[in-house]
Amino acid sequence: MNLLEGTRVVVIADGLTDLGGAMLAKLGADVTLFSETYKRGAAARLAWHHDMRPSADGETLESLLDSADILLDGRRCGGTHDDARDGRPALIHIVANVDNDRTLPATDLTLMAASGLMTVIGEPDRPPLRLPGEQAYALTGIQVATAALMGLRARRLTGEGQRIDVSATQSATLANYREAIMYDWTGRIGRRQGNKLVRGASGVRQVWPCADGFVTWSMIDNPAMMRALISVMADHNAAGELADIDWDAILVADTDQAVIDRWQGIVADFFAAHTKAELGAWSLDRGWGLSTISTLDEVRDSDHLAAREFWQDVPDGKGGTNRLPGPLFQCHAPPSEGTT
Amino acid sequence: MGALDRLRIADFSWVGAGPRATKDLADNGAEVIKIESRRRLDLGRRSPPFAKGDAKNPDASAFFAQTNTSKKSVTINLGDPRGAEIAKRLVAWSDVVVENFGPGYMERIGLGYPELCRVNPDVILASVSVAGRTGPMAGFRGYGNSAAAHSGHAAMSGWPGSEPHMPPFAYGDVVAPMFLTVAVLAALEHRDRTGKGLHVDVSQIEPMAHVIADLFAAPPAEKPANSDARMAPHGVYPCAGEDRWIAIAVEDERQWTALCDIIGGAHLVEDRRFATMGARKTNEAALDAEISALTATQDRVTLAKRLTTAGVPASPVLDGKDLAESEALKSAGHFVEVDHPVLGPSAMPAPPMRMEATPHAVGPSPCLGQHNAEVFGGILGMSAEDIATLERDGVLA
Numbered sequence: 001m002n003l004l005e006g007t008r009v010v011v012i013a014d015g016l017t018d019l020g021g022a023m024l025a026k027l028g029a030d031v032t033l034f035s036e037t038y039k040r041g042a043a044a045r046l047a048w049h050h051d052m053r054p055s056a057d058g059e060t061l062e063s064l065l066d067s068a069d070i071l072l073d074g075r076r077c078g079g080t081h082d083d084a085r086d087g088r089p090a091l092i093h094i095v096a097n098v099d100n101d102r103t104l105p106a107t108d109l110t111l112m113a114a115s116g117l118m119t120v121i122g123e124p125d126r127p128p129l130r131l132p133g134e135q136a137y138a139l140t141g142i143q144v145a146t147a148a149l150m151g152l153r154a155r156r157l158t159g160e161g162q163r164i165d166v167s168a169t170q171s172a173t174l175a176n177y178r179e180a181i182m183y184d185w186t187g188r189i190g191r192r193q194g195n196k197l198v199r200g201a202s203g204v205r206q207v208w209p210c211a212d213g214f215v216t217w218s219m220i221d222n223p224a225m226m227r228a229l230i231s232v233m234a235d236h237n238a239a240g241e242l243a244d245i246d247w248d249a250i251l252v253a254d255t256d257q258a259v260i261d262r263w264q265g266i267v268a269d270f271f272a273a274h275t276k277a278e279l280g281a282w283s284l285d286r287g288w289g290l291s292t293i294s295t296l297d298e299v300r301d302s303d304h305l306a307a308r309e310f311w312q313d314v315p316d317g318k319g320g321t322n323r324l325p326g327p328l329f330q331c332h333a334p335p336s337e338g339t340t
Numbered sequence: 341m342g343a344l345d346r347l348r349i350a351d352f353s354w355v356g357a358g359p360r361a362t363k364d365l366a367d368n369g370a371e372v373i374k375i376e377s378r379r380r381l382d383l384g385r386r387s388p389p390f391a392k393g394d395a396k397n398p399d400a401s402a403f404f405a406q407t408n409t410s411k412k413s414v415t416i417n418l419g420d421p422r423g424a425e426i427a428k429r430l431v432a433w434s435d436v437v438v439e440n441f442g443p444g445y446m447e448r449i450g451l452g453y454p455e456l457c458r459v460n461p462d463v464i465l466a467s468v469s470v471a472g473r474t475g476p477m478a479g480f481r482g483y484g485n486s487a488a489a490h491s492g493h494a495a496m497s498g499w500p501g502s503e504p505h506m507p508p509f510a511y512g513d514v515v516a517p518m519f520l521t522v523a524v525l526a527a528l529e530h531r532d533r534t535g536k537g538l539h540v541d542v543s544q545i546e547p548m549a550h551v552i553a554d555l556f557a558a559p560p561a562e563k564p565a566n567s568d569a570r571m572a573p574h575g576v577y578p579c580a581g582e583d584r585w586i587a588i589a590v591e592d593e594r595q596w597t598a599l600c601d602i603i604g605g606a607h608l609v610e611d612r613r614f615a616t617m618g619a620r621k622t623n624e625a626a627l628d629a630e631i632s633a634l635t636a637t638q639d640r641v642t643l644a645k646r647l648t649t650a651g652v653p654a655s656p657v658l659d660g661k662d663l664a665e666s667e668a669l670k671s672a673g674h675f676v677e678v679d680h681p682v683l684g685p686s687a688m689p690a691p692p693m694r695m696e697a698t699p700h701a702v703g704p705s706p707c708l709g710q711h712n713a714e715v716f717g718g719i720l721g722m723s724a725e726d727i728a729t730l731e732r733d734g735v736l737a
Contacts, residue, residue, distance in 0.1 A: 043558030170692030179660030185389035
């Protein structure tokens with residue numbers, strides 16, 4: 001992918017800027033990793049920095065900036081380069097910080113806590129949980145890449161670069177599209193519900209054991225989807241009373257919880273008797289909306305992702321390779337041309 | 341001036357994954373025309389919460405309002421060939437076309453990529469779907485949580501030893517649109533330099549895998565939950581009150597000493613089990629129990645303030661009420677008040693960045709078909725009589 005070919009980027013990596021730099025590199029920009037103020041383990045560095053060029057001996061930030069289009073300036077661990085644009089009016093200076101006006105100490109975990117997301121993740125009787133990986137850093141990193149590209153677009157309009165401040169607190173909080181607005185308009189405060197999806201007066205399961213793992217599917221008000229599932233269950237003499245329900249005439253969200261639990265018991269028995277491969281194939285073919293839950297190894301072995309050439313074998317520095325996510329998305333050239 | 345002034349978007353997307361991307365573009369100055377239909381209402385308009393609880397009013401959804409700020413709305417029945425032809429005129433006007441329909445829908449209504457290129461040779465088509473437009477799962481019909489299942493997120497979510505966990509929000513509907521925004525902006529940069537359009541095809545699964553690339557680089561034996569591979573303490577600890585918690589992460593010895601001092605745990609500094617980061621990591625369960633006992637009686641907000649002032653990363657675990665009432669978020673410009681004809685003055689989320697020279701400006705989401713006259717008459721040059729006739733015939737509906 002060479003959409004940003006010729007664009008030069010310098011990165012000061014602190015957790016907040018790493019994914020942003022990685023994304024610009026995957027888009028074809030020439031990305032130099034000047035410094036790492038947040039020392040990560042080798043695996044994480046491989047994950048985020050493998051497409052970046054380490055700065056060479058003798059290269060200073062000043063010398064790199066003289067030919068750069070974009071500086072990704074992570075400030076979570078301190079540091080200041082407020083004069084980066086002095087004498088370089090075309091430079092796009094992205095400053096990533098915990099927030100715009102304060103410099104509070106923060107990590108991915110505390111940013112996630114501030115986002116309001118952790119309150120609804122996990123089990124009701126256990127502490128709030130974060131998402132896997134470092135999602136506050138990731139969300140900020142994507143905004144850093146977005147800011148850089150906005151800056152490039154604006155530079156085409158104005159002829160000048162500019163400083164753009166990206167707030168990690170706001171980046172993480174923006175991902176929480178549901179909780180603040182729900183409180184604003186209903187007064188309801190979301191809490192942890194485990195794997196139950198609560199809508200209306202009742203709750204439905206989201207995660208189900210099957211013969212060789214887990215799948216996700218929910219009994220929601222989608223009559224076509226319900227009929228598609230029950231049709232296959234009926235073929236296997238496993239639909240029970242579900243075969244007699246007019247799904248256009250009922251609202252699951254308003255159905256008594258005991259009834260839903262009884263219905264879900266029939267579905268659970270059916271899922272438990274079949275493998276992920278069987279259930280996934282039926283879902284794809286019949287439109288159930290069911291997804292198989294893949295382990296990391298299974299994701300790496302996915303035929304679908306292989307067909308999309310998603311993975312990239314990255315030298316691990318020990319003579320081997322590590323299979324990591326490659327292109328950010330697919331590009332298709334206009335019909336008369338090849339792939340970009 | 342906004343960063344994306346003069347950029348024109350024909351937005352056929354609906355619900356969450358497409359509209360969140362076009363919101364980013366619209367808030368930064370792009371002219372985004374949302375093509376909707378009364379006959380196939382955007383499910384976002386049916387999503388709660390609703391102003392005055394009015395679920396039947398297509399303009400009363402606060403969910404829709406916050407996902408579609410700063411856009412215009414027109415109504416076109418794309419199932420009618422005359423509607424599809426009018427849609428093509430908007431394609432000819434646009435720089436970018438955005439869609440997140442089910443597989444094959446754009447082709448069925450005559451708006452597949454080859455046809456768009458015939459109408460507008462350098463147009464950028466931006467598609468987002470659960471599994472992408474190619475590959476064995478290209479026809480998969482799912483929803484935002486499907487991407488969590490297929491990317492490894494669900495398997496790695498939850499407590500160690502527990503079944504996979506699905507939070508009650510679709511993280512794939514958050515991350516994928518952000519990648520779509522990046523894809524659109526990168527494709528524009530490419531077009532500016534080469535004069536050539538592109539079809540960018542974003543799968544929700546792939547961005548979700550990208551944001552856990554560190555887990556793919558070194559797959560953990562168990563779900564990490566709140567723990568960190570190196571840091572300890574690194575967790576969520578109880579505070580005074582019902583479901584009140586504080587998150588604390590200690591990155592170095594200075595922070596450890598400060599933490600012990602502030603929470604009343606001076607004895608912990610002397611405890612050999614916790615003498616180094618490595619020792620604390622080895623004895624993490626005992627460490628967490630000691631800290632929990634000390635935080636359990638303290639106010640989460642006061643404690644977080646004392647810790648951050650001393651340089652220790654900490655935050656109360658906030659909930660929806662805390663966010664909605666946060667003065668810090670308001671003063672940072674995270675929520676801006678926007679006047680909406682049905683919702684009234686409402687808090688809407690703004691981009692999480694401050695652009696010095698080209699600031700964003702968040703406007704209200706459109707009412708359904710609010711801009712029919714402006715777009716069909718002004719941009720497409722249709723006569724008022726033709727518009728009225730097509731509205732009566734159910735084409736502009």
